[in-house]
Amino acid sequence: MLLEIVRAEAAREKLAAMRRRASQADAKITEAARAVLEDIRENGIDAVQKYSMQFDKAPAREITAEELQAAYDACDASLRESLERAAENIRAYHMQRVPESWSWEKSEGRILGQQVRGLDRVGLYVPGGTAAYPSSVLMTAIPARCAGVREIVMVTPPTRHLSGAVLTAAKIAGIDRVFAVGGVQAIGALTYGAGFIPRVDKLVGPGNAYVAAAKRLVFGSVDIDMVAGPSEVLVLADESADPRFVAADLLSQAEHDERAGIILVTDSVKLAEDVAFELERQSVRLERRQIIVKSVTDFGAAIVCDNMEAAVEMANEIAPEHLEIVTENPRALLPGIRNAGAVFLGEWSPEPLGDYMAGPSHVLPTSGSARFFSPLGVDSFIKRMSVIEYGRDALLEDAQDILRIARTEELTAHANAVEQRLIREGIEA
Numbered sequence: 251m252l253l254e255i256v257r258a259e260a261a262r263e264k265l266a267a268m269r270r271r272a273s274q275a276d277a278k279i280t281e282a283a284r285a286v287l288e289d290i291r292e293n294g295i296d297a298v299q300k301y302s303m304q305f306d307k308a309p310a311r312e313i314t315a316e317e318l319q320a321a322y323d324a325c326d327a328s329l330r331e332s333l334e335r336a337a338e339n340i341r342a343y344h345m346q347r348v349p350e351s352w353s354w355e356k357s358e359g360r361i362l363g364q365q366v367r368g369l370d371r372v373g374l375y376v377p378g379g380t381a382a383y384p385s386s387v388l389m390t391a392i393p394a395r396c397a398g399v400r401e402i403v404m405v406t407p408p409t410r411h412l413s414g415a416v417l418t419a420a421k422i423a424g425i426d427r428v429f430a431v432g433g434v435q436a437i438g439a440l441t442y443g444a445g446f447i448p449r450v451d452k453l454v455g456p457g458n459a460y461v462a463a464a465k466r467l468v469f470g471s472v473d474i475d476m477v478a479g480p481s482e483v484l485v486l487a488d489e490s491a492d493p494r495f496v497a498a499d500l501l502s503q504a505e506h507d508e509r510a511g512i513i514l515v516t517d518s519v520k521l522a523e524d525v526a527f528e529l530e531r532q533s534v535r536l537e538r539r540q541i542i543v544k545s546v547t548d549f550g551a552a553i554v555c556d557n558m559e560a561a562v563e564m565a566n567e568i569a570p571e572h573l574e575i576v577t578e579n580p581r582a583l584l585p586g587i588r589n590a591g592a593v594f595l596g597e598w599s600p601e602p603l604g605d606y607m608a609g610p611s612h613v614l615p616t617s618g619s620a621r622f623f624s625p626l627g628v629d630s631f632i633k634r635m636s637v638i639e640y641g642r643d644a645l646l647e648d649a650q651d652i653l654r655i656a657r658t659e660e661l662t663a664h665a666n667a668v669e670q671r672l673i674r675e676g677i678e679a
Contacts, residue, residue, distance in 0.1 A: 253512075253526040255519070255552045258564055264551045265568060268482075268511050268617075276459065283434045283463040290438030295445025301435040308408035310431035310439070312446060313417065318428065321417035330418055336607050337388050337422050343609030344396040344628050353637070359644030363637040368398030371448060372631060373440035373472075374425070375455035376416060378407040378432060383456075384419035389611045390454050390626065391423035397631035403450065405440065407432025433457075437464035441472050454613065454626060475626055479617035480549075482511030483601055484570035484590075486561055486583065489518040491576040492597060496521070497528030499574055499600050504545040505538040512550035513568065515561045522552035562586045569620040572601045591620045645671065653679065 256264065289297040295310075302310040322330070353363035374390045377383055387404065394402050404420055408430035420428050429447055431439060437457075443449030453465055454475040465474045483503040485496050500512045514525055533542050555561040562583055565573060569589035577583060580595040587593055591614030592604050605612045615623035640648075649668050656664040669679040 253514075253522075253529050253546055253550050253552055255522045255526065255554065258553055258555045258560060261551060261553045261564070268549050276463075279459050280463045280467070283460050284467055286434040287438045287441070287464060287467055290435060290444060291442045294442070295439070295447070298431065298435045298439045298444045298447065301433065302408070302431055305433050305435070306408050306431075308430070310408070310429060310435070310447070313428040313430055318417050318421045321414060322421040325414060325418040329415060330422075333384055333388065333415070333419055333422055336385070337392060337419075339607060339609040340388055340392045340611070341396060344393045344611075348396055348398075348628050349632060349634075357644070359641030361637075361639040365635040365637055366632055367635065368394075368400060369451045369631050369633060370399075371401040371403065371450045372399045372452045372454065373450035374402065374404045375436060375453060375457050375461060376404055376406040377455075377457055377461075378409045378416065382414065382416050384415040385606050385612065386455060387416060387419035387425070388423055389613055391420070391425050393611055393626060393628050394454075394631045395424055397628040399631050401426045401448075403427045403429065403440070403448065405429045405431050405436040405447075407436075434460050434464040437461060437468060441468040452631070454630065456613070475613060475630060476615055476619065476623055478613075478615075480509040480511065481506040481572075482513070482570050482616060483572040483574065484511075484513040484515060484565055484568055485574045485576055486558075486565050487514065487516045487518075487521060487574075487576040488558055488578060489516075489521055490578040491516075491521060493521060493524035493528045494532075495597050495600070496525045496576060497532055500525070500529065500546075500550070501533060501536065501542060502600070502602050503572065504542040504550070505536065506541075506545075508541050508544040509549060510545040511570070512546050513570065514552040515555060515564050515568075516552065517555050517557050517561055519554055522554055525552060558583065559586075565590070569615075569618045571614045571616045571620065572604070574599070574601060589618075589620045591615045591623075591625055642675075646675065646677065649677075649679075 286301055298310050349366045351365045353361060355361050372394050376386050391402055402425050404425045406416060439447040440450045440453055450472060452473040456478050462477050466477045481503050483500060485499055487496055503510050504512045514522060516522055533539050536542060553564060555564055566589045571591040573590035574594040575583050576597050592610060594601055594604060611626040613626035649672060652668050653665050672679045
């Protein structure tokens with residue numbers, strides 16, 4: 251494994267490769283997902299069961315409340331307590347920013363406002379292929395519950411991980427219904443409704459390339475959180491940073507995926523060299539070293555800038571999912587950060603803190619989409635309805651302006667809706 255150290259001006263090609271690796275959707279995967287979705291749309295639960303048996307070797311089914319309770323009771327007590335504490339932190343954070351309905355009397359006879367409502371039903375996809383992710387359950391379900399979603403359902407593949415920590419987290423998060431079904435068939439079932447699996451209004455949660463392709467295809471029939479690419483972390487550091495910490499934090503993301511993006515941006519060549527050494531030293535004892543080596547070699551880089559101002563601008567250009575600022579005064583750089591999914595300040599705020607315990611959701615925009623997307627939160631699970639209430643005199647005062655604009659747009663029926671009210675009042679239209 252070799253972390254490539256490059257000057258800022260030579261980093262463009264490396265960064266372009268990282269963007270391409272996330273944005274390129276495999277045409278074969280997309281078409282395979284499309285075929286499964288079409289089959290489920292036409293044939294419902296029969297198609298879901300067919301693909302569940304084909305891909306997961308088990309039928310789709312609903313997990314009972316008794317099974318959830320049994321998993322909770324059987325879960326290691328210390329793990330259960332950690333999940334409970336994490337849930338408390340997540341709940342406390344998201345309850346700070348629950349939007350409220352509002353009303354405004356603009357002037358006499360003119361009341362405007364907005365009604366905020368939680369979505370009726372949300373579906374959470376929780377992966378279950380090579381590992382169990384109870385944290386993803388908490389990070390998606392709890393913000394939805396804080397937002398006032400009426401019903402939360404969870405789907406997860408019927409694999410060996412369909413027990414223990416994931417089901418315990420579902421119990422802790424207060425999920426209403428849990429279904430043992432995964433892959434594209436789960437996305438199709440939640441999009442169109444299939445037998446005992448209900449249709450939802452929004453789909454959230456990470457998944458493999460097939461799940462991501464399916465989410466992209468069903469967007470419009472349902473809402474989705476985002477089409478997430480490979481995970482990524484950018485550490486913005488100066489010479490004061492401890493290279494052991496920086497390397498450890500880069501490794502924590504490298505183990506996710508062979509295509510994970512691992513970036514150090516600094517103004518210190520020495521720090522870059524020391525971090526590269528630490529990556530080699532620490533990775534030797536890590537279980538997922540093969541994945542780490544691939545991600546660091548293919549999509550890792552230490553970018554050396556002339557100064558920290560230039561380093562901040564480089565970070566904004568990359569717009570990473572996770573951004574750590576490990577400098578002598580990290581908060582001083584925060585005002586200059588415009589694009590990042592989550593920002594971690596100081597050497598005692600490692601990225602795994604955000605993954606598991608701090609409170610903000612770890613579902614974050616990837617692949618530079620932090621330029622225009624926000625993290626998952628209560629806002630992701632609400633809808634807003636505008637409210638307009640005019641009295642007679644207020645409408646009559648604005649009537650001529652409405653008529654003038656409607657007639658300019660040649661929408662005579664729009665004009666007529668106002669004209670009829672003027673006629674009844676004996677006013678010339």
